[in-house]
Amino acid sequence: MNKLIYLDNAATTKLYPEILKEMEPYFSEYYGNPSSIYQFAQKSQKAIDLAREEIAAVIGAKPEEVYFTGGGSESDNWALKAIADAYENKGKHIITSKIEHHAVLHTCEYLEKKGFEITYLPVNEEGFIDLDELKKSIREDTICISIMAANNEIGTIQPIAEIGAIAREKGVFFHTDAVQAFGHIPLSVEDMKIDMLSASGHKIHGPKGIGFLYIRKGIKIVPYLHGGAQERGKRAGTHNVPGIVGMAAAARLAKETLKGRIEKETSLRDYLIERIEKEIPFAVLNGSKSHRLPNNISFCFRFIEGESMLIMLDGKGICASSGSACTSGSLDPSHVLLAIGRPHEIAHGSLRLTLSEENTKEELDVVVEELKKIIERLRGMSPLYEDFLQTQTGGNSNV
Ligand SMILES: *Cc1c(COP(=O)(O)O)cnc(C)c1O
Numbered sequence: 001m002n003k004l005i006y007l008d009n010a011a012t013t014k015l016y017p018e019i020l021k022e023m024e025p026y027f028s029e030y031y032g033n034p035s036s037i038y039q040f041a042q043k044s045q046k047a048i049d050l051a052r053e054e055i056a057a058v059i060g061a062k063p064e065e066v067y068f069t070g071g072g073s074e075s076d077n078w079a080l081k082a083i084a085d086a087y088e089n090k091g092k093h094i095i096t097s098k099i100e101h102h103a104v105l106h107t108c109e110y111l112e113k114k115g116f117e118i119t120y121l122p123v124n125e126e127g128f129i130d131l132d133e134l135k136k137s138i139r140e141d142t143i144c145i146s147i148m149a150a151n152n153e154i155g156t157i158q159p160i161a162e163i164g165a166i167a168r169e170k171g172v173f174f175h176t177d178a179v180q181a182f183g184h185i186p187l188s189v190e191d192m193k194i195d196m197l198s199a200s201g202h203k204i205h206g207p208k209g210i211g212f213l214y215i216r217k218g219i220k221i222v223p224y225l226h227g228g229a230q231e232r233g234k235r236a237g238t239h240n241v242p243g244i245v246g247m248a249a250a251a252r253l254a255k256e257t258l259k260g261r262i263e264k265e266t267s268l269r270d271y272l273i274e275r276i277e278k279e280i281p282f283a284v285l286n287g288s289k290s291h292r293l294p295n296n297i298s299f300c301f302r303f304i305e306g307e308s309m310l311i312m313l314d315g316k317g318i319c320a321s322s323g324s325a326c327t328s329g330s331l332d333p334s335h336v337l338l339a340i341g342r343p344h345e346i347a348h349g350s351l352r353l354t355l356s357e358e359n360t361k362e363e364l365d366v367v368v369e370e371l372k373k374i375i376e377r378l379r380g381m382s383p384l385y386e387d388f389l390q391t392q393t394g395g396n397s398n399v
Pocket residue numbers: 010011070071072073074076101103148150151152177178179180200201202203209210211
């Protein structure tokens with residue numbers, strides 16, 4: 001068996017041992033229910049209070065604006081459903097984009113069935129929304145703009161501060177799905193005028209099943225789960241104390257290491273992009289070159305069936321993805337790749353490699369060498385590629 005090369009950090013990340021260590025006492029030693037009155041349980045409550053402060057500090061929020069949830073999907077669901085519920089008297093129009101995560105898109109589809117009208121903004125070839133188009137799409141009855149900070153498939157980082165400024169000027173709430181951005185790029189809810197922000201623990205080397213939703217003070221919100229008084233009565237259920245402690249430890253670590261990590265990942269990313277562009281023909285980079293997550297590499301390889309490529313990479317111990325963990329297994333090409341204008345047959349040949357700071361240049365060299373062999377083999381079996389080569393007699397292979 002080959003040594004594992006893990007390049008799917010957008011799907012999930014390794015829980016770092018030092019983070020696990022911080023969580024451990026809250027499983028078995030300090031197991032008290034934080035809502036209980038005695039001092040033993042107050043240990044758990046204190047850990048939650050501290051975690052809330054640490055997380056708030058990362059995005060420039062106040063601790064009481066941070067609500068713990070069961071992860072990024074829950075945060076996205078809650079943000080949109082809560083705004084819809086609380087502000088439907090003001091209007092029933094929401095603006096989002098065509099390249100959002102399904103946690104946002106499917107929530108919007110649900111709200112459409114409830115009588116809300118949703119504008120799905122298109123994006124350009126690099127995956128950016130058009131700010132003028134955003135402005136024009138805002139109406140009297142618009143209550144919320146939900147645009148992701150960074151895309152999970154192609155890595156494009158949206159102009160978040162500009163979107164926040166537009167939303168604020170028009171008196172519309174701005175929610176951002178920052179699950180891929182939080183802990184990976186600097187974010188400030190004040191500077192960027194963000195009203196609600198979703199984040200998740202397991203995308204930043206924390207535990208799975210924990211996330212938070214930042215909700216700016218003053219926004220009316222409807223409880224997501226009804227029951228006990230946890231999370232100021234807005235999200236019932238006994239707190240996931242180890243998860244919360246782990247999420248905060250991950251956020252703190254991400255904040256401390258952010259600068260060096262961005263530098264390291266960016267240099268690995270650009271090295272890999274450059275090698276692929278130079279050494280593999282008919283490869284197109286997806287997303288923006290300049291405004292891109294430091295750890296995201298996304299390509300479409302023409303005349304390749306993505307699923308076969310992933311299986312063959314897996315055979316070499318390389319964990320990669322076609323784009324989104326949520327769409328693998330379905331035969332439809334990614335909605336994100338279609339939205340940036342990739343034709344179906346090209347979108348099918350997609351490969352997403354997402355780094356962590358633990359990856360090495362040596363690993364990336366192995367990946368490029370394996371990828372070259374795999375792509376050559378798959379193209380060798382492709383009748384489409386053969387036809388294409390026939391039409392290319394004249395010898396220009398530079399497409
Ligand atoms: C992973 C992800 C989510 C979902 O987060 P979970 O914690 O897995 O529920 C939402 N949005 C984006 C952009 C993601 O990458």
